[in-house]
Amino acid sequence: MYRHLERRLTQKIREFLQQTYSIELPRIVIEQPPKVEFGEYALPLAFELAKKLRKAPRKIAEDVVAGLGTLEGFEKFEVAGAGYINARVDRAYVAKALANDEKPTTEAVSGKVLVEHSSINPNKAAHIGHLRNAILGDTFVRLLKSAGRAVDVQNYIDNTGVQVADVVVGFLHLEKKSRVEIEQLAERPQFDYFCWDVYARASQWYEQNADNKKLRLQTLHEIEQGGNETASIAELISTAVLRRHLETMDRLDIEYDFLPRESEILHLHFWEAAFTKLKESGVLTFESEGKNKGCWVMRRAGTASAKDSTTEGTEIAEEDQKVIVRSNGTVGYVGKDIAYHMWKFGLLGRDFNYEKFYRYPNGHECWISSDKGAPDHPHFGDVAEIYNVIDARQSEAQNTVIEALRGLGHNEAADHYTHFSYEMVALTPCCAAELGYTLSEEDKSRAYVEVSGRKGFGVKADDLLDKLIASAKNEVDSRHPELSDDERKNIATQIAVGALRYFMLKFTKNSVIAFDFKEALSFEGETGPYAQYAVVRASNIFRKGGFxxxxxSAGEIDFSKYLSDSSANEIWELWLAAAKTSYVIGQCIATSEPAYLAKHIFQLAQLFNTFYHRFPILTEANESRKQFLLATAAVVRRELIHALQVIGVQAPAVM
RNA sequence: GGGCGCGUAGCUCAAUCGGAUAGAGCACCGGAUUUCUAAUCCGGGGGUUGCAGGUUCAAUUCCUGCCGCGCCUACCA
Incomplete structure (x- = not known):
């Protein structure tokens, strides 16, 4: 609604400027006034025009207001301050549309979107860093879907990398486990926790002598090769850990459609197909001397090629070279990534084979890449737009892939490739100490310490969730002894998930989260449960009142009576915030920043809580005013539930 | 050395391509007719937005230079 009116206003202003001054502005800036008394939209337009028209801003603003006339949905325009033009909407018009849940028709955007997130190495339990990734990714998926986009959700599995090799080495050479023993362990509920420790031990073990490291390299080669016992054990381990990851994420209502694996990228020869094209197009060049002698390299992203017009042809300064194919002929991960991204855009000319892998309790089927494949499978890849949720540390690699696509002439694909970048989750030194890790003096003085799977240093996702549920369960137990234990467990879980998801979303993407248990376990203040509680309060009004x-139905309500005068500003502010939800969702998508919606939810909940205190509804003597207040609560409740659903949070029945 | 990012209240963070008096939460202090359940609400203190210049009617935001911090910068994935 808010967005719809803004568009209408922009249009009107454009027409006016064209007709009156014959001016075409590239962009009409529309802001939100600092206070609701000033109206709903503010235009600093007159300041911008002052120079062009050689008139005082205030005078221009007055002229614009006088000449603008009327506009549907708007009450009036006025001049404020040194030259702001403030627009007031017709409050009753907006409220009525909102109460009836009228959605302005939006043009459908065609083309499928691919969002890839999580991508946890299948060699150990998921930790809080993975949670940030998955929650950001899943929320972005929900944002896109709520805007009517068709979305494929992928989770890339690097099942042939060194991390997997390390656990395999740990099991076979350090723990001396047989295949049968590993199979038995893999059946255990917390196999991923077991691997967490094995991985950390193996990493330490490498430091002991050089032979151990040789074993690692040999294991890695066997896994990449495939078709041998080591590869088979690696597959066994990584698949079992992968299942655990899916279970963990399902606890947070995070699901995937397809799991492409690196093993298939290798076995189905994606790279070979890409390599040919990359050589033909000159993206890759062969180095015949220098430190990268014998390698196929490409220009490192960000090392501008435009400026060095002096170097002729395809010469790339050594420090700007990124090795794609090693001198021994093997391809590095960036190369595989280029091939994989060509597949995503349908540019490779090859496809995966697919089989069913995991069925969610709700019946949703998650597919996985495979060598053989099932005959009937959904169509993946070949999309119009992609978003890769990958942390900021990999931005250079991501940009290299984008440059490769560009070099191949696929500019459109490159333009629709978004590295959805975010910063890592680290631990506060205090938190690390709580977990029993001893830190160096240097680390203690830092604001945060990076988690490290290699050192087994971090907070596991399931542990954190268990803690949150236990803490919420305590509260629910004491507040609602009348409920069954199952019901209380269920509510506690919803609260825990709400707290966790909100926590991961409240920070903007490029701020490092310094994780601290006290803050993450809080259910008060700016938290998910705060917003959930606001919904519960709204529901209670209706439950108690028997509605x-x-x-x-808002059919009979005379909104202008209750919203028009300035004494109604407080309630109007709440209506306005509710009207902004879809506008905020649009902002989140445009900027790839889900934090805006989290903040919006909190603000809406906050305004509602104030309203709740100020205006007792059920005891309201004036029946028509009571209906109006009920309509207010109903609309806010509906918008809050919807917005919470978009960030993947459910509102419990009671709290 | 080069690339990317960050520096805002005691702490953790906001501030929508530059806009009106820089906002929240936490912590601290003081209050809220035992009510639609207080996981709430109201009030209070707390800021030279790292420093110095520049552009602009207007700078936390853009530009330049410093200072400080983080990440990336392997023929590892």
Whole structure:
């Protein structure tokens, strides 16, 4: 609604400027006034025009206001301050549309979007860093879907990398486990936790002597090769850990459609197909001397090629070279990534084979890449737009892939390739100490310490969730002894998930989260449960009053009576915030920043809580005013539930 | 050395391509008719937005230079 009116206003202003001054501005800036008394939209337009028109801003603003006339949905325009033009909407018009849940028709965007997130190495339990990735990714998926986009959710599995090799080495050479023993362990519920420790031990063991490291390299080669016992054990381990990751993420209502694996990228020869094209197009060049002698290299992203017009042809300064194919002929991960991304855009000319892998309790089927494949499978890849949720440390690699696509002439694909970059989750030194890790003096003085799977240093996702559930369960137990234990468990889980998801979303993407248990375990203040509680309060009003909030009819209400005068500003602010939800969702998608929606939810909940205190509804003597207040609660409740659903948070029945 | 990012209240963070008096939460202090359940609400203190210049009617935001911090910068994935 808010967005719809803004568009209408922009259009009107454009027409006016064209007709009156014959001016075409590239962009009409529309802001939100600092206070609701000033109206709903503010235009600093007059300041911009002052120079062009050689008139005082204030005078221009007055002229614009006088000449603008009327506009549907708007009450009036006025001049404020040194030359702001403030627009006031017709409050009753907006409220009525909102109460009736009228959605302005939006043009459907065609083309499928591919969002890839999580991508946890299948060699150990997921930790809080992975949670940030998965929650950001899943929320972005929900944002896109709520805007009507068709989305494929992928989780890339690097099942042939060194991390997997390390656990395999750990099991076979350090723990001396047989295949049968590993199979038995893999059946155990917390196999990923077991691997967590094995991985950390193996990493330490490498430091002991050089032979151990040789074993690692040999194991890695066997895994990459495939078709041998080592590869088979690696597959066994990585698949079992992968299942655990899916279970962990499912606890947070995070699901995937397809799991492409690196093993298939190798076995189905994606790279060979890409290599040919990369050589033909000159993206890759062969180095015949220098430190990268014998390698196929490409220009490192960000080392501008435009400026060095002096170097002729395809010469790339040594420090700007990124090795794609090693001198022994093997391809590095960036190369595989280029091939994989050509597949995503349908540019490779090859496809995976697919088989069913995991069925969610709700019946949703998750597919996985495979060598053989099932005959009937959904169509993946070949999309119009992609988003890769990958942390900021990999931005250079991501940019290299984008440059490769560009070099191949696929500019459109490159333009629709978004590295959805975010910063890592680290631990506060205090938190690290709580976990029993001893830190160096240097680390203690830092604001945060990076987690390290290699050192087994971090907070496991399931542990954190268990802690949150236990803490929420305590509260629910004491507040609602009348409920069954199952019901209380269920509510506690919803609260825990709400707290965790909100926590990961409240920070903007490029701020490092210094994780601290006290903050993450809080259910008060700016948290998910705060917003959930606001919904519960709204529901309670209807429950106690004997009404159904979802069937509440606003037909008879005279909104202008209750919203028009300035004494109604407080309630109007709440209506306005509710009207902004879809606008905020649009902002989140445009900027790839889910934090805006989290903040919006909190603000809406905050305004509602104030309203809740100020205006007792059920005791309201004036029946028509009571209906109006009920309509207010119904609309806010509906918008909050919707917005919470978009960030993947459910509102419990009671709290 | 080069690339990317960050520096805002005691702490953790916001501030929508530059806009009106820089906002929240936590912590601290003081309050809220035992009510639609207080996981809430109201009030209070707390800021030279790292420093110095520049551009602009307007700078936390853009530009330049410093200072400080983080990440990336392997023929590892």
């Amino acid at each position: 159904d909030p979802d069937k509440f």
